[in-house]
Amino acid sequence: MLTRRHFLTASAAAAMPLAPRRLWAASTLTLGETRIDTLSDGNLVLPADFILGGMPEAEAQAIIARYGLPADQLTPPCNVTLLRDGTNTILFDVGSGPDFQPSAGKLAEALATMDLTVEDVTHVLFTHGHPDHLWGLLDEFDEPLFPNARHMIGQAEYDYWTDPETPNTIGEARAAFAAGASRRLAVIADSVRLLADAEEPLPGIIARLTPGHTPGHLAYEIAGPAPVMILGDCIGNHHVAFERPDWASGSDQDPALAAATRAALLDRLAADGHTIIGFHLPEGGIGRVERGGAGYHFVPG
Incomplete structure (x- = not known):
């Protein structure tokens, strides 16, 4: 049975303007014996053009305004997914660590609210190698x-x-991303397990290739009577990505491929009614996809 509850709401995410409220442990899903929580790693602070660059300006700004967001700066939350099945304690991504942005890198504090330590984690499954997912x-x-x-x-x-x-x-703007990812992956090179599309890294967890944001981006499907899709950044926000998934975004390394991946995935998720967990979606990132107008809407809960 799929249920959801909110708990452990904490105060503001960072001492800077426009920072969203942080939900340390935002939401919980229970799927039989499996429990899934989303934990806050804080938030990013991005110039709006990082996401909106290249989009039709007037239309993009109209969408942003409908969501009550500022025109020049976006502060997306960072939701790390924690899955516990009674045997394994699994993290999907590990947040930014201390070296990316001061408003992020808070995962250890979020784990502490769950009475967990880093030693309790048995598996880490990465969606991709960008700093806010890997550098922790x-x-x-x-x-x-x-x-x-x-x-x-x-x-x-x-x-x-x-x-x-x-x-x-x-590209010059992402050169530090490459250096940081290479350095970190080198540390685990002798022990890391490399996954193929449709492989099961653990029973009931299926890797799904969702390329474009990065070349080998993976989402993870939690199989069962009420499947859950852990998205990473293949659907990277709750506004333009849903309303106009066909638009190329400056946040994606291959914008055309990412748009095609996003549009196909949203169509499937809306049709199947899957629960989704998005790394940068609001209210803990847990919700579902509904069709609306020419595109889609994110419905938390």
């Missing part, structure tokens, strides 16, 4: 922060970030 991998001594965890990432994603040519081809 290492501690201050450049050792894996989750010492007892088995780490897993898509084969194509790993190959991309560890390719010595990537820093030369990713």
Whole structure:
């Protein structure tokens, strides 16, 4: 049976204007013996053009205004998914760590609200290698922060970030992303498990290739009578990505491929009624997709 409850609401995410309220442990789903929580790693602070750049300006600003968001700066939340099945304690992504933005990197504090420590985590499954998902991998001594965890990432994603040519081809604006990912993945190179599309890294968890935001981006489907799709960034916000999934976004490394992936996935999710968990979606990121107008809407809950 699928249920949801809100709990442990904390105060503001960071001492800066426009920062959203942080929900340390925002939402819970129970699926039989499995419990899924979303934990806040804080939020990002981005110029609006990072997401809206290249979109029809007047139409994009009209969408942003409907959601009550500022025209020049966006502060998307960062929702790390925690799954516990009685045996395993699994994180999907690990947040930013201390080296990306001061408003993010709060996962250890969120875990503490659940009476968990980094030693309790048995598996880490990465959606992709961007800083807000991967850079929390290492501690201050450049050792894996989750010492007892088995780490897993898509084969194509790993190959991309560890390719010595990537820093030369990713573009100047993302060059630091490449350097940071390569350094962190090198630490776990001898033990990381590399995943293929449709592979089951753990029983009942299916990796789904959802490329475009990054070359080997994976979403993860939690199978069962009421399936759940952990999206990562293949659907990266609750406004333009839903209302106009066909629009290319500046946040995606391959904007055309990402738009095609997003449109097809939203169509499937709306038709199937799956619960979704989005890394940058509001209210803890848990909800569902509904058709609306020419596009879709995110419905929390």
